[in-house]
Amino acid sequence: MFAGVMSSIEDIRKFYARLMAANAASSDPRLEEVFATVPREAFLGPGPWTIVAGSGKVTTPSADPAHIYQNVLVALDADKGINNGEPFLHAMWIGKLAPKPGEAVTHIGAGTGYYSAVLARLVSPRGTVTAFELDGRLAELARKNLEIYGNATVVHGDAVTTPLPPSDIIYVNAGVVAPPVGWLKALRPGGRMIFPWRPSERVPLAVMVTRTEKGFACDPFMRSWFIPCIGASVADLAAKIPTREQAMRSRSIWLTQHKAPDRTATAIFGDVWFSTKDVRAKPGS
Template sequence: MNTTTSATPPEALRTRMVDRIVQAGHARSSRVEKALRAVPRHRFLPNATVEEAYADRSVITKRGSDGAALSCASQPTVVAMMLDQLDVNPGDRILEVGAGTGYNAALLAHLTGPSGQVTSIDIDPEVTAQTRRALDATGYGHIHVITGDGALGAADHAPYDRIIVTVGAWDISPAWWDQLAPGGRLVVPLRWRGQTRSVAFTRAGDRLRSDSVELCGFVPMIGQDGEHDGRIDTDGHVALYWDADQPIDPDVLRGVLDRRGTAVWSGVTVGVGESFDGVWLRLTGTEPGTCRIAADPAAVDTGLCAPAIPSRSPALVEGGSLAYFTQRHRDEDGTGRRWELGAIGHGPAGLGLAGRLCEQIRAWDRDRTAQPVITAYPAGTPDDRLPGGHVIDKPSARLVISYRPGNP
């Protein structure tokens, strides 16, 4: 049962939550804003306090025996961002993959209205049982809740005008493709090259084409696993994470950090609060060796490895060489609160890799808001049918990542 530690009623807390979301640039659609103001999020989080329910953070609702999050209520700003991307119309038929708490399904039902239909599917029967209870208790008993593998969709209620995936996906399931109506939209937190983006696709014939790509993070979908990892130092303090389609061998790289590194600086600086995740996104569309590097505190403290963000920074790998994204303080304005972005290379090709990474930092700096177009084709599509761009192969899809002319 929800409790509160203050006299502020839930309605006032909900108003504040939505005001923050709007100020952050989300809920751009007035219909999304109205839905967020109407649906009581705290009613879907019975084990959280009312303050926790309306804070701008995710709430874990189920953990595994190892403590890993198995299900959660997404951060409200991310919920609003993805609803903006989905662009629901009254009367739409919607599939939600990943039931969560039922809150997102209620928002979808509010958006599609009485003439529409919402189906929510989750593989965990405990999650779907709780979702069913919450929806029934809040007046959304008409929403279909199914226990099953979300990767298979829900064919009985297809085709769908909109499909939204609220768990981290490694691949684009063929079932989502088949069950999405022509011209329909798919919004999916898709993972590639060590990072996750919420990608909004529109179906056009035999392909899906993106028009929005936003940074996000989600609990991964059960049964989809295409990321490998391995330690590259003797003591096991530095790990690489790479995709199944990349020819990266940690054994070949082991010990490369013991070789003297060479730093290359881009001349590009960022201040406090300025995001530079766009560099990583750009690398995924230009450099085939893009992956993720993670360094434990011991590696950072000893100077073995100094990624810009120790737990998750992009790196480039080529054979037995690598370069990783780093930063250093610059005192341009006398405050010492700016950082220059660069790369540190190790191994025979390390200097060249670091230089290439810096080239992409500069390209990002020329237009920090540029987004790529991501076009997805079914696996097995011949190369000569793909448009120009960098190709990333998934088991069920081929992604082509390209930047529009004018977005260098």
């Protein structure tokens, strides 16, 4: 190598973090700082690592962590299709959620805990992260990886059937046909949730939900594909499944126990339905 060309891992992390912050377009300067200081390699197991590239896989030339400070998917369990997630996407989603110190976060589908650690740093001090992971091996790895983050707790369990703690943020990393009622009820006033909405194979969207005084506002904001969430990824026969266009026009989510589906319904899944009505709109607008 030419003199001065080699970079330290700290410099590489800093540049990676700058890219993450730029892609997130967040006004929070802490986002860049956190991505620079949470070591991604600590959550991936020993290298060399398997990188998911298109429909194939590439192995890094060595265990040098410089190889994984890029916008690449790193396999955690190739047989199950589980990876560490696309950093650009997660940085943007986390920036959109705008975690604040002192907030309570529930992370569903935590994997080995990398983005749980990022969230834990962003809600420090006084904030907490409860990280759910259904896969026992990954949950144990996440527990070990997050030991040094005193405000993060790992739950090896089913977030669909287990009551969630009251949450300011719910961060979902598995595709659902609709958010379970328990997830919506766990959101505190002003709370935010991002989840991969997958009402059908042809409609993979990311949705931001905000709990307002009048109900649950929702904003589908980009295409997104995650592995299915076990227990919440299959629609029943009575469901009203939206087209992509209908799904994109959804502006609120309602519980049938509070309001029966009406002509504004774009999708209906048991106890939860989506509507074109915007709960944030002023009367008459």
